[in-house]
Amino acid sequence: MKNSDSDQKVKLTDQPLFRIGMIIAIVLVLFIGLQQWFIPKSFGKTGHYRSDNIQEWTEHELQYAAGSDACLTCHSNVKNIFLSGSHEQLNCETCHGPAVKHPNNPMDSKPSIESSREFCGSCHQTLTGRPDTVITQIDLGTHMGFANCSDCHQPHNPGFKFGGAD
Amino acid sequence: MNGYIYPNEANVVWTVMIVIYPYITGLVAGAFIISALYHVFNQKVFKPVSKLALVSALSLLLVAPIPLLLHLSQPLRAFNIMLTPNPSSAMAGFGYIYSFYLMIVLLEIWFIYRKNIVTMAEKSAGLSKIGYGLLSLGAKDLSPGTLAMDNRIINTLAVIGIPAAFGLHGYVGFIFGGIKANPWWSSPLMPVIFIASAVVSGTALLILVYGIGSRLRKREPDHQCMTALNKYLWIFLIVAVSLEALEIVNAGYQAKSYWPAVYGLLTQQIPLSFFGIQLLLGGLVPLILLPAARLKSFAREWQQRLTMIAAGLIVVGVFAMRWNVVIGGQLLSKTGMGYSGYVVPLLGREGLLMAVVVLILPIILFSVLSQIFPPWPKDEAAISEQIEVSKSRPELRSGTVG
Amino acid sequence: MAKMVRRRFFSLGGKLLAGGIVAGTIGKYFPDTVAHAAPTVRTGKTEGKWGFVVDTYKCIGCGRCVKACKAESQVPVDQEVYRTWVERYTVDYDKNVKIESPRGGINGFPEVENRERITKSFFVPKLCNQCENAPCTKVCPVGATYTTPDGVVLVDRERCVGCSYCIQACPYGARFKHPVFKVADKCTWCYHRISKGMTTACVQACPVGARVFGEIGVPDSPVDKILSEERVNILKPEAGTMPLVDYLGLDKVVV
Known part of the structure; x- marks a missing residue:
């Protein structure tokens, strides 16, 4: 085999350890360089995360409005009856579903209007686990046949009943 | 699904791919331990498998990240784990520990095969000459001094390899053991169990690769080596099975609030894969088979055959163990009041077909790598070595010690 | 002599500095270690700016909050993933506990079969607890989930690799893989709303005031008032997660 006669010093740069060491060093330097390049700018500013992400979450799109005030500025016809009843x-x-887009675009984005027995019953039907101290409950099966709730009750003030029924 | 589980638990998020990942890395460990026994603890009897162990370790190690990438729902961001590893995460070390481990294996293989590579670069022609030339990195010196240096480096690498292997498997175990939300995982024993079962499965796999590979090459496996592997495997298996049993006995004896849920998991949800495959077929049966295979009353051929059957059972049993930890742990609801369900889908990134492909991949890779790095002992060398070993250690001659 | 003293002082200072750095580093990686090192028991909220109270005496199990949450936070309605959900607990004469949450309670609950045998029943709404000692942020390998300075745990959808480790780490089942964005997702206490001074969608949709949200340490804060006057409890206190969601009327059968 080659060189077998001379086990004199091999040039340092020809030694296996040196060669493989160089490869490792190059890989490490490349890695550290890439790492610096790819880490997002705001990462680690306030903790081990990308702090710009906090701002991104605050910009998430809204579906529900801030409350009922905006609704009642336009729907003044509902305002008085609503604010005087138990649904206040x-x-x-x-009940009407998410409506944040409605004020700016009242014709295209309409909140839902439901008055079915099932819809009202989702809160008012008697149910195991539902505390009767918190909400008025009826049994949909026996209460007033198949009439729609809004036939008798003013939905915005259910204590007020149409047709003088009680 | 039965009982009450949190609504978000309906989807099992760690699938069969997360079963395969610790399984494959576990197989790496055993091969590595045998190589270390040869290089560091001077167990010359393992010479016939010392190269085989490393090449099969490399084939497995290169496949190990694939199930993980298949599992990530954002695989293109996988490199984030190297960019911004979270120091408080048990998982964040993966990138660095894996890279370190891979580097050790690659270095060890390179130094062991350097003589081979340089010779091939000189002898062969055409493409393979260029290939081997590049692989040699131009370090073509084969003087005795340099070769002795190579040997020292190999031994150092083997020494570093042992804590690296323990680190990798301990860390995989800790990924599960550190999760306090899951009573079936949360245990300080988990890393130890993972290390033990990794060593067991890896040694068993090496027996299979050596035994089957020899048969395929129409050679008889070195009997002393097989017997020694059998003995070590038996000892490793005793440790692994005792730890696994201890874990259950301890949990049952302490009977903390979560025990009924764990008990239900073991007896109703995964009884077959836990008691049947993991403990009985993969534990108790090989515990008896392995020493039985060393009985003098059996012919050599049957001794080896029984050893290989035991090894095969162990390899299956350890897969069941990974399944029972990863999937079992997720079947157990965090409500402690119910169990979710998991069926491996046939298709898809995390489906059964893909799982089979991932498990076959190391075999294909091994057959490719063994063309570049011949793992089998040269026949004449093996025989002369055998005689030498038998001479120096007469008790090994019969091959039935212990 | 003076020189000597000074040198000794500096060397002491150096040791203290080194010790401080080490302790600081350890503290950074294991925040709970430092938090628990103090012998006093903390019951108040120190880090978080916000508080959340769930009143289980009031919840009627209508599912409005679940529906509102899915709409507000763009979580697919038809999939089994929930940022908030409602559970119903029923205990019968034989002390058998039944827990259910059909589709997270989004469409309410059916009547039970053996109503006359039920001795105790109530609803428990669940959501992310925004734990002060959050196990989920601790395990994230890439720093994609974190606690904001005002105490809310968020997920960075651009960094998350989708490994699901945080889902495993949450003892409350509050996290899930988002079916559309393919990253971990969870309740943010409507961070986009509360940072604008609004309340969360679930609080707003609740018809009976079973959910209360607000700032802590502010005069007249409804949350503060409940926390200082009422007997409250947290979920899974043994997990040591220090949740920011407190429950009124939490029964021992609640998981």
Whole structure:
């Protein structure tokens, strides 16, 4: 085999350890360089995360409005009856669904209007686990046949009943 | 699904790919330990498998990240784990520990095969000459001094390799053991169990690769080596099975609030894969088979055959163990009041077909790598070595010690 | 002599400095170690700016909060993933506990079969606890989930690799893989709303005031008032996660 006669000093740069060491060094330097390049700018500013992300979350799109005030500025016809009844503590969107787009675009984005027995029953039907100290409950199966709730009750103030029924 | 589970638990998020990952890395460890026994603890009897162990370790190690990438739902961001590793995360070390481990294996293989590479670069022609030339990195000196230096480096690497292997498997175990939300995982024993079962499965796999590979090459495996592997495997298996049993016995004896849920998991959700495959087929049966295979009353051929059957059972049993930890742990709801369900889908990135492909990949890789790095002992060398060993250690001659 | 003293002082200073750095580093990686090192028991909120109270006496199980949450935070309605959900607990004569949350309670709950045998029943809404000692942020390998300076745990959708480790680490099942964005997702206490001075969508949609949200340490804060006057409890206190969501009327059967 080659060189077998001379086990004199091999040039340092020809030694296996040196060659492989150089490869490792190059890989390490490349890695550290890439690492610096790819880490996002705001990473680590306030903790081990990209702090710009906090701002991004605050910009998430809204679906629900801030509360009922905006609704009641336009819908003044509902305002008085709503604020005088037991549904006064509800937000409009609890029953009408998310409506943040409605004020700016009242024709295209319409909140839902539901008055079915099932819809009202989702809160008012008697149910195991539902505390009767918190909410008025009826049994949909026996209460007033198949009439729609809004036939008798003013939904914005359910204590007020149409047709003088009680 | 039965009982009550949190609604978000309906989807099992760690799938069969996360079963395969610790399984494959575990197989790496055993091969590595045998190589270390040869290089560091001077167990010359392992010479016939010392190269085989490293080449099969490399084939497995190169495949290990694939199931992880298949599992990540944002695989293109996988490099984030190297860019911004979270120092408080048990998982964040993966990138660095894996790279370190891979580097050790690559270095060890390079130094062991350097003589081979340089010779090939000189002898061969055409493409393979260029290939081997590049692989040699131009360090073509084969003087005795340099070769002795190579040997010292190999031994150093083997020494570093042992804590590296323990580190990698201990860390994989800690990924599970450190999760307090899951009573079936949360245990300080988990890293130790992972190390033990890794060593067991890796040694068993090496027996299979050596035994089957020899048969395929129409050679008889070195009997002393097989017997020694059998003995070591038996000792490793005793440790692994005792630890796994201890874990359950301890949890049952302490009977903390979560025990009924764990008990239900073991007896109703995964009884077959836990008691049947992991403990019985993969534990108790090989515990008896392995020493039985060393009985003098068996012919050599049957001794080896029984050893290989035991090794095969162990390799299956350890897969079941990984399954029972990864999937079992997720079947157990964090409510402690119910169990979710998991069926491996046939298709898809995390499906059964892909799992089979990932498990076959190391075999293909091994057959490719063994063309570049011949792992089998040269026959004449093996035989002369055998005689030498038998001479120096007469008790090994019969091959039935212990 | 003076020189000597000074040198000794400096060397002491150096040791203290080194010790401080080491302790600081350890503290950074294991925040709970430092938090628990103090012998006093903390019950108040120190880090978080916000507080959340769930009143289980009031919840009627209508599912409005679940529906509102899915709409506000763009979580697919037809998938089994929830940032908030409602559970119903029923205990019968034989002390059998049944827990259910059909589709997270988004469409309410059916009547039970053996109503006359039920002795105790109530609803428990669940959501992310924004734990002060959050196990989820601790395990994230890439720093994609974190606690904001005002105490809310968020997920960075641009950094998350989707490994699901945080989902495993949460003892409350509050995290899931978002089916559309393919990253970990969870309740943010409507961070985009509360940072603009609004309340969360679930609080706003609740018809009975079973959910209360607000700032802590501010005069007349409804949350502060409950926390200082009422007997509250947290979920899984043994997990040591220090949740910021407190419950009124939490029964021992609640998981």
